Amino acid sequence: xxxxxxxxxxxxxxxxxxxxxxxxxxxxxxxxxxxxxxxxxxxxxxxxxxxxxxxxxxxxxxxxxxxxxxxxxxxxxxxxxxxxxxxxxxxxxxxxxxxxxxxxxxxxxxxxxxxxxxxxxxxxxxxxxxxxxxxxxxxxxxxxxxxxxxxxxxxxxxxxxxxxxxxxxxxxxxxxxxxxxxx
Amino acid sequence: xxxxxxxxxxxxxxxxxxxxxxxxxxxxxxxxxxxxxxxxxxxxxxxxxxxxxxxxxxxxxxxxxxxxxxxxxxxxxxxxxxxxxxxxxxxxxxxxxxxxxxxxxxxxxxxxxxxxxxxxxxxxxxxxxxxxxxxxxxxxxxxxxxxxxxxxxxxxxxxxxxxxxxxxxxxxxxxxxxxxxxxxxxxxxxxxxxxxxxxxxxxxxxxxxxxxxxxxxxxxxxxxxxxxxxxxxxxxxxxxxxxxxx
Numbered sequence: 569x570x571x572x573x574x575x576x577x578x579x580x581x582x583x584x585x586x587x588x589x590x591x592x593x594x595x596x597x598x599x600x601x602x603x604x605x606x607x608x609x610x611x612x613x614x615x616x617x618x619x620x621x622x623x624x625x626x627x628x629x630x631x632x633x634x635x636x637x638x639x640x641x642x643x644x645x646x647x648x649x650x651x652x653x654x655x656x657x658x659x660x661x662x663x664x665x666x667x668x669x670x671x672x673x674x675x676x677x678x679x680x681x682x683x684x685x686x687x688x689x690x691x692x693x694x695x696x697x698x699x700x701x702x703x704x705x706x707x708x709x710x711x712x713x714x715x716x717x718x719x720x721x722x723x724x725x726x727x728x729x730x731x732x733x734x735x736x737x738x739x740x741x742x743x744x745x746x747x748x749x750x751x
Numbered sequence: 752x753x754x755x756x757x758x759x760x761x762x763x764x765x766x767x768x769x770x771x772x773x774x775x776x777x778x779x780x781x782x783x784x785x786x787x788x789x790x791x792x793x794x795x796x797x798x799x800x801x802x803x804x805x806x807x808x809x810x811x812x813x814x815x816x817x818x819x820x821x822x823x824x825x826x827x828x829x830x831x832x833x834x835x836x837x838x839x840x841x842x843x844x845x846x847x848x849x850x851x852x853x854x855x856x857x858x859x860x861x862x863x864x865x866x867x868x869x870x871x872x873x874x875x876x877x878x879x880x881x882x883x884x885x886x887x888x889x890x891x892x893x894x895x896x897x898x899x900x901x902x903x904x905x906x907x908x909x910x911x912x913x914x915x916x917x918x919x920x921x922x923x924x925x926x927x928x929x930x931x932x933x934x935x936x937x938x939x940x941x942x943x944x945x946x947x948x949x950x951x952x953x954x955x956x957x958x959x960x961x962x963x964x965x966x967x968x969x970x971x972x973x974x975x976x977x978x979x980x981x982x983x984x985x986x987x988x989x990x991x992x993x994x995x996x997x
Contacts, residue, residue, distance in 0.1 A: 578820050586812040600816050604823055611824040613920040626918075666802040671809035678807075692763070693800070693807045698770060699763045714763050721762060724803070 591690035592635045594679045606631040629705050677727035685720030754789050757782045766801035846876045873926050878944040878985035891921035898936035906962040906997040908977040941992050946983040962997050966990050
């Protein structure tokens with residue numbers, strides 16, 4: 569594999585891949601490892617891809633699969649059936665409040681979103697992929713992506729509202745009384 | 752479309768406008784233009800999403816990560832299975848020798864086998880490269896298991912998705928400008944190599960629907976085709992071992 573191609577690929581994608589990994593792992597060290605592992609897999613086999621234009625999609629998909637593989641090994645799975653129903657338009661901090669927030673605080677809030685929603689939400693906010701590409705990457709129907717985006721945004725709003733009120737904590741399903749009190 | 756449906760769709764619209772040409776958003780965007788309440792909601796949603804995206808773009812990878820990836824990538828690539836065997840003089844010489852032997856013997860082979868002789872030749876050379884090649888992706892694992900299963904009879908169609916195997920990182924070897932997938936499998940203690948090519952990639956090649964076996968110096972090849980694929984299975988353990996698979 570020509571090293572200049574690998575360098576170009578790393579330069580173009582390692583930061584967005586790290587951001588995605590960070591949202592999944594909730595830990596900068598694990599995110600760095602996951603990002604490295606993804607590129608090492610590329611170094612082993614990814615260069616066999618005939619279309620270089622698909623490299624980005626391949627890298628994100630590989631990173632996500634590696635994350636899932638590691639999580640399966642750790643025995644941590646999220647049962648989507650256990651998650652609460654969607655509640656429309658939960659309270660959210662004003663845009664200027666979000667703008668004034670520290671980026672780390674916003675990332676912390678994002679990491680409180682349930683895992684099933686966090687991956688599509690992160691990819692959406694990175695703005696590098698359309699909902700169709702996100703669906704392909706996560707191997708779920710488009711409708712599922714839209715639904716998870718909707719739920720994820722609601723949880724993110726709630727988490728940001730907690731941050732704004734100075735009461736950080738785990739997001740509680742929005743359909744419970746407790747959440748309404750906290751909001 | 753009511754406003755609830757329109758909101759459900761529009762919340763997937765990226766704030767940087769990348770989805771402007773996506774037809775799925777068209778009707779919902781049009782509705783937002785004419786409905787003041789929906790218009791206001793969409794404006795707030797986009798502003799919120801843009802603010803979050805802006806925050807997200809401020810996250811930087813840790814110092815040293817890029818350098819670690821580049822250094823590790825170089826080491827990994829150096830250790831990776833050699834796909835481009837023809838780039839190595841020794842392998843090239845071996846391949847050339849085998850090609851000459853095959854060129855001399857092809858005329859004696861059955862006519863049916865000669866139709867796909869280039870693919871057979873290629874498969875033989877590649878199979879000689881190693882006992883096992885590695886580099887099979889997860890998707891190939893299922894096919895590998897099926898091939899290794901003693902009750903699986905080869906010589907007909909195989910349940911495979913060529914594109915999915917490619918995508919999953921199944922070992923692929925370049926042949927006449929196209930990729931041929933290769934899966935190593937072991938049955939009854941004997942290693943075999945199964946090569947799979949797409950017929951559309953090689954319109955000039957032909958193979959019968961029923962398997963044809965050819966032997967050369969103890970190396971045997973079985974080839975056949977279905978509607979979409981050409982298959983070649985190579986055994987270094989002779990005709991009889993290969994025949995047991997069919």
